[in-house]
Amino acid sequence: MTLLPKMTKSQGIGLLFVVLILFIDMLLYSLLIPIVPYFTETLKPSSTMMGILFSSYAIAMLVATPIFGPISDRIGRRIMLLTGLAGLAFSTLLFAFAESLPLLITARFIQGLAAAATWPTALALLADLFPPKSRGAVMGIALTAISSGTLLGAPLGGWLFEASGHRTPFLAAAGFTVLNILLVALFLQEAPARSQSEQLRVSKFLRHPQVAYIAGIVLLAEIALCLLEPTLPNFLTEKLSVTPAMIGLLFAIMTLAYGLLAPVAGALSSRFNPFLLMFIGICVLAVFIPALALANTLWQASLAMALVGAGVGFTLSPTLATLGEIIDRSGSGAYGIAYSLFNMFHAVGMVAGPLAGGILTDILPVSTVLFVVAGSILGLGILLYVFLRLKQGTAVHAGSHDINM
Structure with a gap:
């Protein structure tokens, strides 16, 4: 590969x-x-x-x-x-x-x-x-x-x-x-x-079960990522006594891991079931978010940040190619609408993530918030995957190239 x-x-x-x-x-x-x-x-x-x-x-x-x-x-x-x-x-x-x-x-x-x-x-x-x-x-x-x-x-x-x-x-x-x-x-x-006949009806596209699943996955991953920005710096400063420069380095490590895993997951999505890859990415993300709360050293925090970044990159990369394949099957070629959806839920996550992080940390300790967020992402991810399976009506086969599942 x-x-x-x-x-x-x-x-x-x-x-x-x-x-x-x-x-x-x-x-x-x-x-x-x-x-x-x-x-x-x-x-x-x-x-x-x-x-x-x-x-x-x-x-x-x-x-x-x-x-x-x-x-x-x-x-x-x-x-x-x-x-x-x-x-x-x-x-x-x-x-x-x-x-x-x-x-x-x-x-x-x-x-x-x-x-x-x-x-x-x-x-x-x-x-x-x-x-x-x-x-x-x-x-x-x-x-x-x-x-x-x-x-x-x-x-x-x-x-x-x-x-x-x-x-x-x-x-x-x-x-x-x-x-x-x-x-x-x-x-x-x-x-x-595109000619008018090739254009796509937005409302019909949004009701597509696979599109709804991708939208939910993108929203979960983006909220989780953006929620960390206002909550982690003060938490890590108090717990590990790190400097602002080190906080910046930790977020750089997370971003680097995101960037390195994205092409790998993208390439895998053309060989294996992309919906299953998205689900695996969400599960990995949920598993490793609590590691941020459990980190007691700078090296542990660096590893946790890298794993979280890798989880986000692995989750999001298959969504892009899969949206394109859904458009291919519609015969419209209206890729602008497909990637507008990705952008919209990316933006919703950028707004909702910091807001949710601020509200939750006003109520609960940051360490508890991280566990709550992880559990919520895992639970909602499972619900999304079950929803897709029920809507499609067929079992998901690992390694399948059939986007219809």
Whole structure:
């Protein structure tokens, strides 16, 4: 089994552009993190306003994704990608020169709108270019690009900030985004836009049992991942006396494990039952989340973070290729709608995860919260899998290539 399938020149160029687009998107998302103390000191925002600043990205993505994904099916991927990249460049420049919190929130909101245009369209472009047997591997590579951008954004932003001020990280990222726009405009080729007869009814697609199962799996994995962000730092600081730098390293380890496992799981999804792989990933995630509460040393915490990240990557990667296969069977080619769904539940998780973490930790100790979350994920994951089995009416055979199960 090879993680990188053989591809034509046009496929290779398309994959390269998707990797660059998703990488810069998440690089910009995490670039703000090390600069937050500067804005906190200069603008004196309340905790509520800072919460609004960070949640505005996910809210914008949630609102705009169901609009932009179907549009990309009608007008083509290239135009939508260029529109999203232009929005990213504009929002990044707005970050660089914003001198008030409302402007920062506006920049973050526009960034979320731009991500709603680029994410589902980039993934749909891969589905256009690659056949089903290769799609799992390339979707895993796309997820690795996402995790790599997340991993590098914060340290790169911190280094540029310390080197030459708070505007430099955003100006450098804006320049990289503009370069990306030029490359896409000059070199990207795509399949023609879909005719009206090829378009897909969203309501019918959402009622599909396999789609409902994937939506639930994505939501569980994203909530679990995003719930850790506001709860773990203080918990690990108090328990293990780690520094902020070490907290950053622990989350980097989790992100790295996510990125490394995603292509592996994607490649496996073209050879084995993808729904079973998703279920195994959710079970692994649920088993290892409590390890975060039980860790008594930095090495144990590092291992637990790596296992949790690997569980999320293993869970999410098969969902992307499988959504594409469901679209293939419908005969519509409307991949924009399929990946809009992924993006929507990703955004819901980004909003609901931190909110759930904050509410639960106000009621229970963090260690108890981690066990509660693990039990909930495992129980809901089992219910989702039983639901799918009942809906399909046939047994799941490990190693089956039949997506109909």
